[in-house]
Amino acid sequence: MPAVVVVGGQWGDEGKGRIVDLLARKARVVARYSAGNNAGHTIVNELGEFKLHLVPAGIFYPEKTCVIGNGVAIDPEVLLGEISQLASREIDTSKLAVSERAQVVMPWHRLIDRLDEERRGANAIGTTGKGIGPCFTDKVARRGIRIVDLMEPEDLLARMRSVVDYQNAVITGVYGEKPIDFDACFAQYQEYGQRLRPFVQDTQALITEALRSGEHVLLEGAQGSLLDLDHGTYEYVTSSVPSSTAGGATLGVGIGPTDVQRAIGVFKSYCTRVGNGPLPTELFGEIGDRLRDHGKEFGRGEYGTTTGRPRRIGW
Template structure:
């Protein structure tokens, strides 16, 4: 069975969520492969109405393994909130897995997103100010922190210390705002790591094995 990708050909709101929800009923694996929590798919089913920003729509179908791939930038607070809401309404989230190579949206991404928009004055891009653009920029520049880093506190602290020193220079010298606290950011993301650890793993092998078994793999565009 081939993989099927559902993507938008305009600027969003094309109805991808409805198509994905229809196809997910027969999928073995549903993968969110791009974007961040700036996008959202609305799903209405017997569990109720849901607007998912990170969790794949296949989460409502018990046969479907759901993966958030390494092409997604993840705000862990948003993801944990989605998982909690799904659990509270009786949806099984033990089938949700997160690529250990997916990059995280950090507090400085959100802060810089807003500051950059304000600095453009009348030429603002109209971003959601959720830090998505800055997070992708750091991914390309190899300055990102990955979900896998949450599983190694020493590595997380080492990476965060290096990157935050650089980001705080930009915050204080360019935008003249207060620096972010290393301890506060580190402690917060350690807590996120403890919550998300059961879901984080190497997902590439999972996808290869599913395709080799002939399962339908559904790729969910942002």
């Protein structure tokens, strides 16, 4: 059975998590294919309210396999925190699978993200500060560190030696900040790798086999089409590679375009946006404030799941 893709049709925060939660009940595999913990969704079910940034929404169904695909930028600390949070509430995470090819968010990514936003001043993009942009920059520049590199200390040591000097040259030379402590960073990420090891596998093969077996595969998007690097409101877009559109889903999990049966776009009746950039129909004053406070998502108003920032409102 071909896969189904769920994408956001606006600037994110359209309610994709709720739709994915409904569709996940019929799926055998639920997979995240892009972005990182700069995106988030809120799930409300009989178990309570959960705010997830990396773990797919299908995790609440024990019989489902949940995949974090190769197109996702993974901050190990955040992922391990979500796994621990779920386990503490007796949610089974044993069927979570993490792609060995996914990029890893490193300390220098978060630092450079913050420093670059400060440098831009009034022209700041309004990033979440999670290091996702710099992480994908390194992916494209072929100096990224992948999940597979965390599995063996020798591999991680060699890989870090090849990139940390460059990163520290940027941090000290361009931004005038203190360099990254190599030894402390290596020790921390070596530990992360060992804790993640039980979840790491070839997820491309896993999803391909599920499709060949006629299983229902649901591909869970993050952010929204208008934040897409190519088709969004550039330069106020996400740096996530692959695309935030339905076309990027196949790249983000490693399947072919003919493996996708349909794409479901999620919209809400008005637009919201977190961060800077164009919002042509933006509402200011009383009407915008009223929609923000009363157009509530799960009773908490229009505030970003990841940043907590108030969402800008427009028609």
